Amino acid sequence: xxxxxxxxxxxxxxxxxxxxxxxxxxxxxxxxxxxxxxxxxxxxxxxxxxxxxxxxxxxxxxxxxxxxxxxxxxxxxxxxxxxxxx
Amino acid sequence: xxxxxxxxxxxxxxxxxxxxxxxxxxxxxxxxxxxxxxxxxxxxxxxxxxxxxxxxxxxxxxxxxxxxxxxxxxxxxxxxxxxxxxxxxxxxxxxxxxxxxxxxxxxxxxxxxxxxxxxxxxxxxxxxxxxxxxxxxxxxxxxxxxxxxxxxxxxxxxxxxxxxxxxxxxxxxxxxxxxxxxxxxxxxxxx
Numbered sequence: 001x002x003x004x005x006x007x008x009x010x011x012x013x014x015x016x017x018x019x020x021x022x023x024x025x026x027x028x029x030x031x032x033x034x035x036x037x038x039x040x041x042x043x044x045x046x047x048x049x050x051x052x053x054x055x056x057x058x059x060x061x062x063x064x065x066x067x068x069x070x071x072x073x074x075x076x077x078x079x080x081x082x083x084x085x086x
Numbered sequence: 087x088x089x090x091x092x093x094x095x096x097x098x099x100x101x102x103x104x105x106x107x108x109x110x111x112x113x114x115x116x117x118x119x120x121x122x123x124x125x126x127x128x129x130x131x132x133x134x135x136x137x138x139x140x141x142x143x144x145x146x147x148x149x150x151x152x153x154x155x156x157x158x159x160x161x162x163x164x165x166x167x168x169x170x171x172x173x174x175x176x177x178x179x180x181x182x183x184x185x186x187x188x189x190x191x192x193x194x195x196x197x198x199x200x201x202x203x204x205x206x207x208x209x210x211x212x213x214x215x216x217x218x219x220x221x222x223x224x225x226x227x228x229x230x231x232x233x234x235x236x237x238x239x240x241x242x243x244x245x246x247x248x249x250x251x252x253x254x255x256x257x258x259x260x261x262x263x264x265x266x267x268x269x270x271x272x273x274x275x276x277x
Binding site: 007008011012015016017018019042043044045046047048049050051052053054055056057058059060061063064065067068069071072073075076079 | 103105108109112113116117118119120121122124125133134137138141142145146155156157159160163164166167212213216217219220231234235236238239240241242244259260263264266267270
């Protein structure tokens, strides 16, 4: 496999679109190309952000954030009440 | 003067269990993430619940994020996508969702374009540029990418779903993704 073929597979891999047999080939090529492959994967992962950012945002209701922050505060209180070893 | 933290700074503070940082990250991306969840599961109330769960998971497992793997947004989007697709697959109403999906897929390319080019959304320039890059793809390539990304389908599943040969689906995905990646070369540090 040349690097261009690896790049094509890497883009499919970040989308989770590779079939199991292709995934094995991809992982072998990833190990073979080393750091260059990791740089390529970092670039390819940006595709996920692109697809998300291309959508029109939909504002969730305020209650969703209120519930979330209440859960977060409760988790912090629990942690303070029973501090365990780091 | 407004002091705006980068996503990386916010993630660092969340790793130190600072709730204010989580609140800020929520304000920054909850709209985008909800849009993404909605695109996958098509249920408003369920999307809000899932959004809350995802931010809670982010809070609990922030230490799993490593800048070496990429920007925080990519990590958060990947988490959101996985959880949304998991939810979609678990739902008892999955069959009905598939029927809706079939209907939506027939109109998908137009829906995506319509969704992307909107002057009112935040960072309109960037979003419009992304929308244009995607809109430039032939509809068949848009459809293949849409099914892979928003429905979590493998190439084989897309081929079965669309009744198009597997090799054609593979080519459409490869070409479409390459064109998007090429189109993004001017935005190297944006994501």
